Amino acid sequence: MIDEPLSRGPSPVHRRDPRFRLVACLALSLVAALAVNSGTPLVILAAGLVMTGLARLPLGLVARRFTAVNAFVAFLWLVLPFTTPGTPVTAAFHGIAATREGVALATLITLKANAVFFCVLSLLATIPAPALGGALRAVGVPDKFAFLFLFTYRYLHVIHEEYGRLATAARLRGFAPATSLHAYRTYAALVAMVLVRAYDRSQRVYQAMLLRGFSGRFASLDGFRAGRGDLAFLLAALAVAVAGGALDLTFWRGHV
């Protein structure tokens, strides 16, 4: 379940320097998220779709993630058109009518959410976690935060397997999920046992690291190396972000 099938691949997107991908993702999502007109997220969405295409991500997986992210958007469509004040576009039903402003707002949010989704999918999800830890440090995130990120990720799989073993053991003993005090006590014991084992493991891991001379710094074997292609990619991404931002600014000026 906790896997990163998107982070591996020979595509041109996967070959770009992770630091540049992270910065490009930040710039593009920021411009899309702050937009007040729907043209800007549309531009970013197009860029995101192009990069998703270039990254040659598995389509089935992309479709599943897309559905999950758009569940919240669908929920907003059920509420927003009817709760936004404005001119009604449908006949009132029990005094409730969809408004033009509400539909426009829901459309804008749908575009923004999906623009950011495709940027994160193609630029962030394609970075393997260890490289992302390094990229975070390169853009100025504190060392301790990068350390926590790397080791949280490193032990996610280990702890998930441990949880799986405990859950299997519970099932083998005839545990069935239910809304009862007994079931809740079992869930609590399960969660507590996962925490206790994680705590004990952390002590052993830290002792082992001290034994090997850990002083709070990592010596990385593969540093980042940016080439001309990386620079061209970053400039292109930033150009799209600036263009989107400029488009939004002219729209905003026109309305104030």
Added chain:
Amino acid sequence: MHISEGVLSGPVLACGWALAAGGVALGLRRVDYDRLMTVAILSAAFFVASLVHVPIGPVSVHLILNGLLGAVLGLAAFPAVCIALLLQAMLFQFGGLVVLGVNTVDMALPAVVCALVFGPLLRAGGKARLVGAFCCGFLAVLGAGLLTALALALSGEAFLTTAKLILLAHVPIMCAEGVLTAMVVGFLAKVRPEMLASSGLAG
């Protein structure tokens, strides 16, 4: 409990980032390298525990456990939540980088406040601990729901109904989280009392 990307207004997003950065910086300062590994692996454990689905009547919900997170990690809950959300964006594309700040504050701030208020009860033992732990679990989820609703409401009056619906949907989860947190804290107090004692915000 996430707000997806593209919903919130600029000022709310900026506010979220400023508060989150402050909280994370404060949390990181309280954790020295001796405890960093413990915080990292416990964060992983909380991430896994939040994938556990628990039935409430006919529906099944996943746990949030931010109250328990605060009780065990104290101020380090801020970096832990921020990293968990970053991993969710990376692994599942739930939420993006821009709403990360707001979402971090939504979940971590109530957790830290609860730990601060009920910390003494948690270390007391007996009935007091049970009550304190229930309050941590219940109120941390309530606080997260309130902050989420607030972030939505501040972004525009159109979101007021959405905010109310989200809050309402979390009422059963609050009760379940309160009960579970009380039970887990009871378990930890018996098996590894030092896990609760070291949570102290002084830690």
